Amino acid sequence: MSIMRSFVRTAAFAVAASAAAVLSSAAWAGMGQPSDWQVNLQDAATPVMESIHSFNIFLLVIITAIVLFVMVLLAIVVVRFNERSNPVPSKTSHNTMIEVAWTVVPVMILVAIAIPSFRLLHLELNVPQPDMTIKATGHQWYWSYEYPDDGGFSFDSLMVPEKDLKPGQPRLLAVDNEVVVPVNKTVRVQVTAGDVIHSFAVPSFGIKIDALPGRLNETWFKATREGVYYGQCSELCGRDHAFMPIAVRVVSEDQYKAWLDQAKQKFSAAPAATRTAEAVDAPVRLRVAVAD
């Protein structure tokens, strides 16, 4: 039985190691954007994402425990009940206690998972009283944003091409016009699309919601830390699906007011629709001309 004892000791060590890895893995994940060798989810910047993190860790612990338990059972069968060590097998075919246990215990595990899962869904789907609203509209292949509460201006947000990146701007994620919001404010995001289905997703905020033409979807976030948070369209929407990132800059209340003043001037001058029709159609027209 010394083999069994050392196996159990190894298994216990594996549980401890995996728990330690999960708890410390926040260090391997980026805040607001992916990082090299990232293992865990991106760092949390909102209460919703913090709940997603703890639910994820809770599930990992359950999964690890189940895997180790099944491995121990398998090892016992292999060691103790092979033909050599157990030449005359038992004829037992029923054991009421075990049969009840292997039905009731999994049900209890599922209930234990369901309760925090529904609590999280409720948190995500019930928009609390918002401090401000932003409307995000997905287009092939950029996002446009509207600030209905703060002046009603709107603007388009296009990816910065690689050759124009400034130091600190991440490739394929930086945009020309970022969404700017104040820190610690509940922001309601109304999401729709102008052409095909897109999806508005920002991992550090824990939000991902489909942008459907002709339908207004709603989500919310309350960023508790200042910084720039990146996301991407998360619904295959065509050729440049991978090139319509989302960038949200969370700033202090004063910085937000200052940004609002200059944004109102900058963006109310030209309506968004005319500017993008030119910008986006240009390469398409060029390709049509070449094909002709």
Ligand SMILES: [Cu+2]
């Ligand atoms: Cu898209």
